[in-house]
Amino acid sequence: MASSVGETAPIILAASRVSKSFGEIPVLFSIDFDIRPGEVHAVIGENGAGKSTLIKILSGLEQPTSGSISFDGQTVVLPPNGAAEAMGIVLIHQEMNLAEHLTVADSIFLGRELKKFGFLDVREMRKRAAAVMETLHVHVDPDARINTLSVADKQMVEIAKAISRDARVLIMDEPTAVLSVGETQTLFEQIRRLTARGVAVIFISHKLDEIMELAQRVTVLRDGQLIATVGTEALTPDSIAQMMVGRELSNLYPPKHEPDVDAPAVLSVRNLSALGVADVSFDLRRGEILGFAGLIGSGRTAVAEAIVGLTHRSSGQITLDGKPVDFTRVSQSVDAGLAYMTKDRKGKGLLLNMGLRPNLTLLTVKKHLRAGFLDSASETRALERAVRRFDIRARDASVAVGRLSGGNQQKLMLGKTMESEPDIIIMDEPTRGIDVGTKQQIYHIIAALAAEGKSIILISSELQEVIGLSHRVVVMRNGRLAGVLEGAEITESEIMRYAAGIKQSGNDERISA
Amino acid sequence: MSASAPDTAAKPARGFRIDLKTAGPLLALALLVLLGITLNENFLSYSNLTNVLARSSFIGIIAIGATFVITAGGLDLSVGSMAAVIAGVMIMVMNWLIPSFGIGWSVVLAGMASGILLGGVAGVFNGLMITRGRIEAFIVTLGTMGIFRSLVTFLANGGTLSLNFNVADVYRPVYYDGILGVPWPILVFALVAIAGEILMRRTAFGRYCAAIGSNEQVARYSSINVDNVRLLTYILQGVLVGVAVLLYVPRLGSASSTTGVLWELEAIAGVIIGGTTLKGGYGRIWGTVVGVVILGLIGNILNLQSLISPYLNGAFQGVIIILAVLLQRERRTS
Structure with a gap:
């Protein structure tokens, strides 16, 4: 693998003065970013700061509006639609991209199946899948179906898939969001093993302590601007948080009011x-x-x-x-x-293809009936109230909820739950x-x-x-x-x-x- | 969805396409009408238009029911066969009642009631198998499609069930007469469409249908009784098939194993052309009305000209359906 690793290694992937606009709306402003083999480089920022757009550009899923990408020192235009994987740049999405009904071995070789005489060489694929899992110290049966695996195991399959593709740059979008503490530690061991082999890892997370633990460098984005790229040793979770938010977060948790003893x-x-x-x-x-x-x-x-x-x-x-x-x-x-607010806001909480109003009132539609018919004015008033109370930010109420940031989705779901009083x-x-x-x-x-x-x-x-x-x-x-x-x-x-x-x-x- | 293409990224890309999607079916309809006028001066004549619309009414009324079923994420393939068996049973009921009721409107009304009742029962059966039996709608209604088709063949003994001529004379005006020159089928179609549009847009039921079709889990977690709403869509579908059939029976006064063949596909095609999403979650009744009329006009225009063989009717309808779904696809992938 890579002969030189760490701070002296040549930069493998870099973005130079990259900007991106969707239509007329700019979302990234002249971002510089680079990563070396064997390094974990964290990207952090609030929702909407431009993290996902940046990693999409770095993996070829989006093309920059201006600026350039270089790979191995050469200026390149990354091929779209995930074809950059062939170059060794692999993006592991937040929502994992595994076909639920395939087996682990099928998934690892999906799209580049091994063949013998034109037919699938199932035995060889299973053997190699098992070998990859072995190198990762992961105990997952190559014949297990994806939908029987835990989220953590699915992630390991994604990583195995990336490794079997000789990934040189691995981009992980919030891999720990759905993992428990123990599972996160296993993932980190895995990442350390990969970096020891010279793989460069771009790591997105909201969890500051994880970043402190894992990353050598941190790039902070805010509102599409590059705020800083700093070595982790010079940072504390507080200072990162301040850079992200641009203000002090002294009182993250409000003071506790103890309930009455005899409540x-x-x-x-x-x-x-x-x-x-x-x-x-x-x-x-x-x-x-x-x-x-x-x-x-x-x-x-x-x-x-x-x-x-x-x-x-x-x-x-x-x-x-x-x-x-x-x-x-x-x-x-x-x-x-008694109301229950689900943790799965995309799968169970919100209708992603619909606007804010029907989502807000879905639980309580009956409150907005007048003579049996929906009173849209009453629904609109409810939405106005909820937007004020929960500070929900959307350009307009008709925008599909799936396009809101996670934070705004969560606040909308909170509003929906509270509508039932x-x-x-x-x-x-x-x-x-x-x-x-x-x-x-x-x-x-x-x-x-x-x-x-x-x-x-x-x-x-x-x-x-x-x-x-x-x-x-x-x-x-x-x-x-x-x-x-x-x-x-x-x-x-x-x-x-x-x-x-x-x-x-x-x-x-x-x-x- | 952390920091996804920020919220602000959505709008500019949309504008034009959304308009095309909303106006698409209307635009296609307008083009067809223009084409019809240029090809044949009789196109806009009263008799031609009422003829086309009256024939479209049966499929249209069924398609309005199908819009609810599809919006709620379901599918009903049995409507064509269901129409045939309802027509057969209605005719048998009326013929059977003549000795006791005599020839007159009472027999016809009893026949109509039996048709609507049977439609409702068939809908309950489909709906219960799908919701309580937990079998996929496609499978259940594929099954009942075969059952209903075979039942009408059995009832007709492989031939044709004919309505007593005297009763047929009493019943005839329901298809051929109307108010102010507008035939009854068109009037009923319009009424059902208006009621359907209100039901879809302005009631909790319509909202629930869209929610269930969009994401059943979200609906369940939002305290919607998913099974009951689903069941209701199939019952509504069955009742509307009954309504369509009671307008259809006076047209020919007979039913056979070929009655209503492929109606289910025409109804679904009308729904899809109208902009309702086949996978559910979004439906619009007025679109379905436009879609069904488009399908009717294609056949009519082909009959009114001599350049292209009217036998290609199905091909043109097919092209329109595929075009409609092509337009829809952008909504899904965006």
């Missing part, structure tokens, strides 16, 4: 069992933010979906304001004042894949809702977020409740101990109020 339990769950959930019991008090922490797949979402009636409950009692309830349809829980809100990963500035806004909204007397269950894989917002934290593991933390116990290490199974609380403690 009544508005939601009580006893011995809940469902698919992926076993014997879970907890109480939620009025005005409380109850964090739900745990590894991905530990059953947090499953608990929420079982409570609101999205999935079938096999046993357990749920009481709302002291009254037993049994929701078998989401509409019943919404009517009862719930007393209890279950928020599942409310800040996944959105930028620091928007995160801060959402944190303040959550805290304000709790202060108003709403009760909130906050499911999050970002420990900082759970710790920064929650009054109490439930930790789940393997579908069970591993522990409930309060006050000073709420620390990263304590949560991880429960989540990883090092610590386990007794039955009595679980049901503590």
